[in-house]
Amino acid sequence: MAGQEKADPKSFLSLRSAEELHALIDTAPDAIVISDQHGTILTFSKGAHDIFGYHEADVLGENVGILMPSPDRERHDRYMHNYALTGEAKIIGSGRVTTARHRDGSTFPIKLEIGDLGSEGNKAYIAYIRDLTESVEAKRELHTLQNELAHVSRISSMGSLATSLAHELNQPLTVVSNYANAARDLLADPTAHNIELVREALDECASAALKAGQIVHRLRDFIKRGETERQVASLGRIIQEASALALMNGDGKGVDFETQIDTDADQVIVDPVQMQQVVLNLIRNALEAMLDSEHKHLRVETQRKGGAFAQVSVIDSGPGLDKNVAERLFHPFNSTKSDGMGLGLSICHSIVQSHDGKIWVEPSDFGGTAFHFTVPLAEVSGDDG
The missing domain is CATH 1.20.58 (Methane Monooxygenase Hydroxylase; Chain G, domain 1)
Structure with a gap:
């Protein structure tokens, strides 16, 4: 981190115990990363090298945020600071599916579990990371x-x-x-x-x-x-998990993938599993559309839409849609794929409509296609925009 003296990786443990710990964690097939309370990397296992591409010497003393894509990278230090002050953990002690960032800048899905190490005043955290790309x-x-x-x-x-x-x-x-x-x-x-x-x-x-x-x-x-099981849910979390699933099996290789999450449009009233399916379908469609594109750029973003809705946009740099196809895109049995049944977008349309939202498509700024849909916010403001 800028302006912060790098930690000595051996300062947390005695030299002998540190060496013994490292020899042990290097036998683990999954990645193990140990960081201090400031997020400074203290230990980086052989498994971590295998999935992230960094050698341990490259990352010792660096902030663990280098292993995260945006916006997680920018939020990590704030999250750890809040945890230190309040003791309220959102990830620590539980596992979750999310995404990580390789040394070459590509994003891939992982299963992440984080636990506490050390004691008060000498705190550290151990992260167990499993690459879900082909597992x-x-x-x-x-x-x-x-x-x-x-x-x-x-x-x-x-x-x-x-x-x-x-x-x-x-x-x-x-x-x-x-x-x-x-x-x-x-x-x-x-x-x-x-x-x-x-x-x-x-x-x-x-x-x-x-x-x-x-x-x-x-x-x-x-x-x-025709009912849905609605509850208050985090739109950012839904998109994060759906993105991780969509990138499995290496489908995101060579894709410049980014997310832009509006925190003011995060809490929504939805069936989380159904919303994951909508986002997953749209991301997969975008990845398939860009298979033959020279430059593959995919962005998923959210924003507040008026006072009552959140808008999700999945934007790609693919070849775009023919106008005649776009007009019937959400009808059953209308597919842009030669082997498709034409049900994916029809299902997305049904789910969004059942949540009192709407879904539409238009050309994207990247030269491809932008799918947008809206869902109701949990906290409605007076602005009906």
Whole structure:
């Protein structure tokens, strides 16, 4: 940090204990980063080097914010200061899916867990970081979020419902197939460790089968009632998790990705899982649209819209949309993809409308497409703008 003397990485622990700790954490497959109460990096494991691209010597004494994309990087020091003053933790002691920043500037999804180390006056924090880009856990996180969305496919006709149902069921059925195949392969070498992995795989199969049944029931109930389970939620958190999921499997490689979150438009009244699905669909569409673009720029931003709504915008530098396509873009079975069923944007439209918002598309400043949608704010001001 500018104006702050860099900490001695060995000052937190004795030389011997520091060396022993480092030897231990270097055996961990995930990244482990230890920082002091000011956010200064004290220890950077081999696993951290593997996923972030930095050598330990490059980052010792630097602020941990260099591992974060905007706006998390700018908010980190303020968050740690508030935690030191109030003891109120938003991340410490719990895990969450978020995004991290590689040395080359690219953004990728991670599972982050942070714990306390040390004592009062000599505080430190240990972060366990798992790269979700291609992991089984990433697929599990994505599967869980998507399968909780059974009721998002509210389509009026029985034909549309049948197609949507098949689309939603594909996720848990794929999970059942993958884990069953994995269990079969593990049984070829029935060691005690592999048998335990087989049990876990079968548990996941059973869970996915139950999810498939839940999808049928929840879709039916949603079609019948047309209700959403609304609550006060953080729009920034919804976008952060949806962005992490969209960047899995390396889909964000080569993309200049940024978020601009308006804190005055953060608290909204929504079904968080449904809103994640809307943002996830729009980001995925943008990534697919930019596959052949020379420069790939994607921005997700929020802003207050009048006194009662928050607006979310997903803006890309793709080829843009034909005007005739844009006019029917949110209709069922209208797709810009040769192999698409045309349900993704129709579902987004249904979700946004069920939240009393609206969704629309227009050309973006990057030369591509900008999708916008609105959702109700939790705190409504007197400005009806």
